[in-house]
Amino acid sequence: SAPLSYAQERLWFLSRMGTVPGTYNIPLAVRLTGPLDAPALTAALADVVARHASLRTVFAEADGLPSQLVLSPEEAAEAGARMEVVRLPGEDALTGALAAQAAHPFDLSVEVPLRARLFALGADTHVLALTVHHIAADGWSLEPLARDVAAAYRARLAGGAPDWKPLPVQYADYARWQRELLGAKGDPDSLIATELAHWREALAGLPEELELPADFPRPARAGGRGGSVARAVPAGTHARLAELAQRSGASLFMTVQAGLAALLTRLGAGSDIPLGSPVAGRTDDAVRDLVGCFVNTLVLRTDTAGDPTFTELLARVRETDLTAYAHAELPFEHLVDELKPARSLARQPLVQVVLAFQNAADPLPGLEGVTASVEPVPSTTAKFDLSFEVTERAAADGGPGGLEILLEYSEDLFTEATADRVAQALATLLISSHVMDEAERCHRLLLMREGEILADGTPEALRTRTGSETVEAAFLHLVDEAVAAARAKETTR
CATH class of the missing domain: 3.30.559.10 (Chloramphenicol acetyltransferase-like domain)
Known part of the structure; x- marks a missing residue:
């Protein structure tokens, strides 16, 4: 044992x-x-x-x-x-x-x-x-x-x-080994004490819950049922986002994170956006080929205050993420115990939205004599309110082949239609973030159309401004409009 x-x-x-x-x-x-x-x-x-x-x-x-x-x-x-x-x-x-x-x-x-x-x-x-x-x-x-x-x-x-x-x-x-490495919390020289000191400061004042454009009130206890929707970002956008990341000294993950934080702010979540992000936790070569639960969840806090430009927001994300990665040894479980967020059976502690990024090929066993291909498995559960998994695909020549966005959503809070609008909105924002001038402010990325800025993007304001009967209809109207405008700009660029 x-x-x-x-x-x-x-x-x-x-x-x-x-x-x-x-x-x-x-x-x-x-x-x-x-x-x-x-x-x-x-x-x-x-x-x-x-x-x-x-x-x-x-x-x-x-x-x-x-x-x-x-x-x-x-x-x-x-x-x-x-x-x-x-x-x-x-x-x-x-x-x-x-x-x-x-x-x-x-x-x-x-x-x-x-x-x-x-x-x-x-x-x-x-x-x-x-x-x-x-x-x-x-x-x-x-x-x-x-x-x-x-x-x-x-x-x-x-x-x-x-x-x-x-x-x-x-x-x-x-x-x-993990227990020996981290040491005891009571030892001020231990790794766990040092890590806890960093995260206490980094996450001070973290919002307990993100305000998301939910269709239903949050139940007293999370049901755990969920579904998933998928959207795609074209190869051209993928390539230019990668170029933007390289110019900024950032990663493609950071670029997508900046886009997601901007989107959540536009949807009324505020300007302090904590996202959960899984990290592999396989820092020792001895465990790289092992089947086991090594993953850790980092809390990546994004400040969208002041309506920055997308490049300014990306610089903020880069600085925060690099600091977080330097303190990635602390298990998420210890962080929850130390910060003691208000306990609730209705939501996950510290983060309710997760962003995961995949840039590897699908794990397929290459069985001799047979052809293997991924078979989709229906998603019927959800651990978080929203979980975005973004997969980077390669083109035939090895270059950027597009991004796939898979959004797993809690059925306690969202209909499939609303989750689909949110996934499409992220794709739209990422498209518009590179087809527009980099000096443009983030509030214009999602909700821009020719000759007009829709400055107020809260769900109720969107419904009123578009003359829509429901928030869902407002989403559909604005997202479709933004996609068309962004693609037209990309074509003529």
């Missing part, structure tokens, strides 16, 4: 609070086309479970405190770490099957945090669905997981076991 990491502790407590099943699951579905050897794939997954102890761990409780208990590969198979082959009558049944798989309610005390199913749709058509609980993995874990499945499958096809080098450490080693 071993102690839990700080991130695992919070996830363990959340799992006992009756959250919606699947809220903290990480699903991956891959369509496999071609002659697949199902027994070889079954053996390969068993090899991967044996390799990564995090995938064969249960979480026992004694005196109210949890600990990690690593099972043997044989015990893990009995506790759920085995692939089931399920035959489906056709494609129409797949969406429901994937949604049910992704929402699997793990009993972490007796069940390992991995569930694998192979849905058979035909002789040469299968969908491999893997669901891992966040307590055992993070988004960055999917790449080594997919790579190891491919290597093991290749070996099993050849009639043997995979001949890979042993992993230098396992996740339980990291959990012990």
Whole structure:
């Protein structure tokens, strides 16, 4: 047995609070086309479970405190770490099957945090669905997981076991190391004391809750149900945003963050915009190829006061983010405990809006003899009010190929139509931020049309100014108008 990491502790407590099943699951579905050897794939997954102890761990409780208990590969198979082959009558049944798989309610005390199913749709058509609980993995874990499945499958096809080098450490080693590295809060010379001192000052006066253009009043307890919508930013915008970032000494992530902060201010959230941002937390080479929960959440605070230009706002974001990255060792859980925000079952503490940025290819296991492609998994849960995941795509020549915006939203607060307007509004703002003169103020980015500035962008003011009966209709009117104007400017630039 071993102690839990700080991130695992919070996830363990959340799992006992009756959250919606699947809220903290990480699903991956891959369509496999071609002659697949199902027994070889079954053996390969068993090899991967044996390799990564995090995938064969249960979480026992004694005196109210949890600990990690690593099972043997044989015990893990009995506790759920085995692939089931399920035959489906056709494609129409797949969406429901994937949604049910992704929402699997793990009993972490007796069940390992991995569930694998192979849905058979035909002789040469299968969908491999893997669901891992966040307590055992993070988004960055999917790449080594997919790579190891491919290597093991290749070996099993050849009639043997995979001949890979042993992993230098396992996740339980990291959990012990994390506690030793941070030290005790009572020790003024410890890393955790130094980090806490920084963040107490950096987040002093942080707003407890962002005012968002919600369709419904916030319930007393978050339901956890959610949905997702997707929008795209064209390759031309992507390229010019990357150029702007480079000229400013910033990253593309920072540029998108500046756009999102400007958007939220325009939607009535105020000028102090805290965003949650996941960071990999894999600073040691020994853990880079490990499946485990290393991710940490940083609170990135953006000041949009004074109606800055977009380049001025980007400079603010850059300065804040670089300082935050220099103090990224403090677990988010400790930050919550130290700052003691007003506790509420209705929302997440410190941040209600999250921005994640992906610039890697989708993690696909390259299984020998078959073609692999990502199979979409329906999103039915939401951990935050709004979670923006922006994925950077590459063109055929390796250059910027566009940005994909996936917005996961809480159904407690938003309709799908409003979430779609918000996602489109972000895309529109990013387009207009580079087609307009860089000296333009942020209040003009979203709501500009030829010869007129719509200066007041609060939801009620937008409804009145556009003569719309509902806020939703106002959004539709202004976003469509802004998109058309921005694209016309981009065409003539």
